[in-house]
Amino acid sequence: MAERKIGGNIDGLRASLVRTLETYHGNSFGQGEFIPEEIVEIMAGFTAETGREIAFLLDRRNYVRAVTVGDAVHVDAEMDRDRERGLTGTRLMHTHPNGTFTASAQDAETLTGSRLDAMIVVGVGDEGVTGVSAYLIDPEDNDKAVRAGTFLPGALCKSDALWDRVRETDGALRTRDAAAVIRYEGRERAVLAGAIPEKSVVRGGDASALDELAELAETAGAVTVGRFTQRRDRPDVRYYLGSGIIDLIKASVRAGKADIVIFDDELSPSQIRNLEDALNVRVIDRTALILDIFASRARSAEGKLQVELAQQKYRLPRLTGKGAELSRLGGGIGTRGPGESKLEVDRRHINRKIHILEARLREMTERREVLRKERRRRNLPVIAVIGYTNAGKSTLVNALCDSDVFVKDELFATLDTSVRRLSGPGDQDFLLVDTVGFIRKLPHDLIESFKATLEETVYADLLLHVADASDPECDSCIDAVENILDEIGAGSRPRYLVLNKCDKLEGNGEVYLSERIRRTYGKVMRISATGGQGLPELAAQIQRFFTGSSVRFEGVIPYSDGAAMARLRKAGNIESETYGPDGINVSGTAPREIVEALRLRKI
DSSP: OOOOOEEEOOTTOOHHHHHHHHHHTTOBOSTTOSSOHHHHHHHHHHHHHHOOOEEEEEETTOBEEEEEESOGGGSOTTTTOOOSSSOOSEEEEEEETTSOOSOOHHHHHHHHHHTOSEEEEEEEETTEEEEEEEEEEOSSOTTOEEEEEEEOTTOOOOSSHHHHHHHHHHHHHHHHHHHHHHHHTTSEEEEEEEEEOTTOOOTTOGGGGGHHHHHHHHHTTEEEEEEEEEEOSSOBTTTBSOHHHHHHHHHHHHHTTOSEEEESSOOOHHHHHHHHHHHSSEEEEHHHHHHHHHHHHOOSHHHHHHHHHHHHHHHGGGOOOOOGGGEEOOOSTTOOSSOEEHHHHHHHHHHHHHHHHHHHHHHHHHHHHHHHHHHHHTTOOEEEEEEBTTSSHHHHHHHHHTOOOOOOSSTTOOOSOEEEEEEOSTTOEEEEEEOOOBOTTOOHHHHHHTHHHHHHHHTOSEEEEEEETTOTTHHHHHHHHHHHHHHHTOTTSOEEEEEEOGGGOOTTOOOOOOHHHHHHOSOEEEOOTTTOTTHHHHHHHHHHHHHTTEEEEEEEEOTTOHHHHHHHHHHSEEEEEEEOSSSEEEEEEEEHHHHHHTTOEEO
8 A cells, every 4th residue: 555645634635636735745846945936836726725724844955745734733843854953954834724824822832842944824815825924943042933024925035044044043053952962961851741721821921831840840850851831721631731732742852852741730640641652752740740859858767758658649540550461360279260450469559558658657746746745845936937949948947046957949958847946035945847848739649648747837836938039929939838738727827928038139129919918927027048138137026926925924833843833934934933831922924825824823
């Protein structure tokens, strides 16, 4: 059977018309012309007769390498690519039957994602060709398509100007790619993809919606070589994104020699399988990426257990089997039959492991409760430092406590909870708990697994919510943290908002905060944890929070209760102390909870 030369949908076309199209394949037209006029006429005639789009893929010698009827994105733009870097050396010419000759968003993504020399759009209306536009990749921003020229019928471009611009872009890409070889060495290349709700507004454009995913990929050790977004309110059941954008991702995977495609939302097991079959490359979702980062960062025994538990819960519904050939057959009479499949064995093994991990974490939770009781007995107020990942929480703890908590400018640098002592005026000390950073779309299983650690936030006397004031998305990061606080049961804890990195603000230094956020936080403090600005005021505010809750008291402490007297001396200020027949008569000021616990009378 002869190999089919025409791609796309040719159903319903006359056989003679298909044979005519096949004669164009492999032939050269308009030697040296950037937009061959003869091909424009051929394409316009076909579209006018059939009402369908048609696309021609040309190399730099103007040989027709592919002809496709229908959606132009299905043309294999990688055909005959004989170079490791730079442009593909091919131009894609296609028609728009509605008469428009402006490139669509999908046209632009095909151009940049597949690294075409050019995308040429031919508008075809009732009267024939309405206009022709040529688009090139911007040599300064390789993810952007720029219109290089618009031409009317009969005045198509035959000059060398566009060829010169293609060579300029090709050279810029080659230079960039050569420099990237060193940067890519030993690292996985990742293509990022995500969906954006139809009516949502993304600051910086849709591509910037994947900035955080790119940071996560960088933290995990990958290099981003492509980004794709699609506006849609509901995910596609089969591929999460539409089939057209999946074709663009596939072309980008080949062009960038990507090792992995990362999606910005959690995918179902069937979606992952379908995507891997379609893209022929490994596919993971945001949840798997975050779990991988957590696994590489956990240092304490508890942190490792929590990460492993979250991984096992994520893995359980994603097990796949291959059917009866994996069955385990019994031996002996009464045990024969299809037996237990490997899938069932794996599922049972993971469930058993989950139970073991949960039991170990319960033991650690009990030990944490013992430590909390000891803190309460010694009246050590606990302040939990919370916030979005990379907001500067560990830097703030180090600055306030003169400590050495690990600090690095990357996502999830702190994973294991650390506790440091903050000395206040007199004998009053506080404990600062540095917690793991939060992030949007934090996997539910991860929150569940880390509840033993996050309980420090639930039981803290005061929360310091640290936010990066220099982040344009500061307000949405605050909202994300608030949502997680509600989920773990800490939404009602008293807290201050600490705007960090204020020294990086430009202009008038104002930070946009929604009215709802301003109502939520009675105190909003501006600081620079690295520069020291605002830290004395923050420390003083912490002191006022705890001393402001003190009340005056008087009462009698029995002689037999020496621990109560010691607690009162440490936590409060005893103004009068006399010895009577029933015990020690005391009066002064102390925190309300201490006065109530010792059953002293408030005055």
